[in-house]
Structures are given as structure tokens and as C-alpha cells.
Amino acid sequence: MDEHKEIKVSTTDPDSGYMVRDGKPEGFFYLDHRTVDHKFNIITDVHITAGNVHDAVPYIKRLEHIVQKFGFEKSLEAVALDAGYFTSYVCKSLQEKNIYAVIGRRAFTPVKGLIAKWRFKYDAEKNVYICPQNHELKYSTTDREGYRQYKSDPKHCTNCPMLKECTTSQNKTKVITRHVWHLSKEWVGANGRSRSGKYLYRLRYQTVERSFADAKELHGLRYCRFRGCKKVQQQALMTATCQNIKKIANILAKRAG
Numbered sequence: 186m187d188e189h190k191e192i193k194v195s196t197t198d199p200d201s202g203y204m205v206r207d208g209k210p211e212g213f214f215y216l217d218h219r220t221v222d223h224k225f226n227i228i229t230d231v232h233i234t235a236g237n238v239h240d241a242v243p244y245i246k247r248l249e250h251i252v253q254k255f256g257f258e259k260s261l262e263a264v265a266l267d268a269g270y271f272t273s274y275v276c277k278s279l280q281e282k283n284i285y286a287v288i289g290r291r292a293f294t295p296v297k298g299l300i301a302k303w304r305f306k307y308d309a310e311k312n313v314y315i316c317p318q319n320h321e322l323k324y325s326t327t328d329r330e331g332y333r334q335y336k337s338d339p340k341h342c343t344n345c346p347m348l349k350e351c352t353t354s355q356n357k358t359k360v361i362t363r364h365v366w367h368l369s370k371e372w373v374g375a376n377g378r379s380r381s382g383k384y385l386y387r388l389r390y391q392t393v394e395r396s397f398a399d400a401k402e403l404h405g406l407r408y409c410r411f412r413g414c415k416k417v418q419q420q421a422l423m424t425a426t427c428q429n430i431k432k433i434a435n436i437l438a439k440r441a442g
Contacts, residue, residue, distance in 0.1 A: 192237075200414040202235025212236075215409060215417050217400075218243055219393060219425070220251060223265075223385075226392045227432060228425040229255065233418040240269035245278045263287070265385045273331065276369040286373050287382040300350050305361055314361045318345055322361050332362040400424050 193203040193213075201213040214236030220229050230251050232243055244266075252258055261284060266275075268289035279286040305314045305322065314322040314335045320342075322335040337359040342348055352359045364370070376382040400406040404424045409417050 198409075198412040200235060200412070200417075201409075202237030204236035215414070216240070217397070217406065217421050218247060219396060220247065221393045221396050223388050223392050225432060225436060226396055228396060228429055231418075231421045231425045233414055233421050235414070240267075241272045241275050244270055244275055263385055265389050267389065271370070271373070273364040273366040273370060276373045277366040280369045280372055285376060285382075285385075287377050287386045288373050289386065290374065290377070296353075298350060299352070300347070302361065307363065314363075316351070316359065318347060320345075322359060325360075327365065331365045333365060335361045335363065396428065399428060404428065 195201050195203075195213040198213065201215055203212065204214045204216075205211050216234050216236055216238060218230075218232040218234060218240065221227060222229055230247055232247050234243060248264070252261055263285035264279065264287070266286070266288045268291045271288045271290060276286065276288070300317065304317050307314055308321075311321070312324055316322060316337065318341075320337060322337045325334045325336045327333045339357045342351070342357045342359060345351065348357065354360070377386060404427055406421065406424045410420050411417055
């Protein structure tokens with residue numbers, strides 16, 4: 186079956202991307218992927234992409250760029266990211282790099298009328314999920330995105346009293362997915378629940394969120410002044426340079442008394 190995905194392209198600026206996000210205006214935009222340090226809020230990296238590029242896509246490569254550029258191989262200890270970066274790949278990569286990661290979580294909203302996934306308990310020893318009626322969902326296959334599929338036995342589901350609130354499947358089979366790197370996501374989740382993790386995540390509002398707010402409110406980064414990704418990148422870099430100069434000047438002034 187030949188599937189075609191329709192992608193909107195701006196006739197004014199083809200480099201931009203059509204963004205559709207909850208709580209955000211819909212239209213053609215660019216995204217500023219920015220990294221700051223937590224001690225002084227100095228901007229260490231600015232990377233512009235089209236508005237339809239997911240936040241997590243460029244993150245690991247930009248992090249590696251920062252580490253190599255500034256020689257942070259031994260000094261980079263932890264990162265705090267918002268929920269847009271909570272993907273299996275990002276979690277796995279950060280764990281492999283031995284970087285303490287804290288990432289926000291979006292509240293999962295199950296399909297209306299159906300029971301939530303957390304009510305199905307995973308048995309690591311048997312590699313099965315256990316449904317609320319104590320029946321096993323056994324491993325079936327792994328898709329191209331790395332998600333393992335666990336399926337119930339329709340013989341059990343057919344007469345189950347919870348069938349209508351469990352699945353809408355026509356073949357009366359419940360399917361639960363679990364990524365092959367799910368343990369890395371659990372590791373990040375445990376970090377976020379720890380005392381140090383909660384403290385680190387709260388710093389985001391004083392650092393990178395503040396940096397973005399200042400860029401938009403005080404330095405005109407709310408709107409693109411040019412067309413094309415390269416020119417927008419130049420605008421973002423100049424904005425970051427101005428912010429860093431002000432930040433460094435204030436730090437030095439305080440030290441001088």
C-alpha cells in the first residue's frame with residue numbers, strides 16, 4: 186500500500202516548517218534549540234530548525250557538539266530537559282554517556298472509556314504483561330521503531346467482564362507495547378523522582394526558560410527578521426551573543442563589588 190503524507194510548504198519561506206502543537210500558535214515557524222549552563226545561565230549552544238522538527242531529533246548531536254567544542258568530556262554531569270525530549274533514544278543515549286538526566290513527563294491520557302496502561306503489570310522474568318484479570322499478554326513481535334508488542338489471548342478476552350473497557354479491537358485482542366530501551370526511560374523517571382532530580386528540574390525555570398523569555402521579550406527573537414534557515418540562525422546567534430555579553434558583564438560587575 187502506497188502511503189503519502191501531506192507536508193505543508195511555505196511559499197514565502199520554504200525553509201520554515203508548519204508547526205502544530207498544543208498550547209502553541211499554528212503556522213510556519215522556526216525553532217530555537219538552546220542549551221545553557223545552570224551556574225551562570227550562559228548560552229552554550231543555539232541551533233535553528235524548521236518548526237515541524239521534533240525537539241528530540243537534534244538534541245544528542247548538539248550535546249556532543251557542545252562537549253567536543255568546550256571540552257566537557259569530564260565536567261558534564263547532568264542535564265535537565267522538558268517533556269519534549271522524553272524519547273527512548275534520548276534516554277538511552279544519555280544513560281550510555283553516563284550523564285545524569287532529568288526529563289519532564291507529559292501526563293498520559295488513555296482513550297476515553299478504556300483502562301490505563303499502568304494497570305497492566307510487566308513481569309520481567311517471564312517477559313509478559315499481566316492484565317487486571319490476571320491473564321498474560323505474551324510477546325508477539327517487535328516493529329521497526331523498536332516497540333515490542335504483547336498480545337492477549339482472545340479466548341480469555343471474549344468472555345472477560347472488562348472487555349469493553351479494555352479494548353475496542355474487533356478480534357478481541359489487547360495489545361500493549363514496550364520499547365526495547367524502556368529501562369532507560371525508567372532510569373530517567375527514577376532520576377526525576379529523586380530529591381536531586383526535582384531540584385535540578387526546578388532550575389530550568391530560572392535558566393533556560395528565563396533565557397528564552399529574555400530573548401523574546403528584550404531582544405526581538407519572537408519574530409524572524411530574515412528568511413531562510415541560515416539567516417535565522419545568524420539572528421539567533423547574535424541574540425545569544427548579546428545575552429551572554431550582558432550576563433558576563435553583570436557577573437564581573439558583581440565580583441568587582
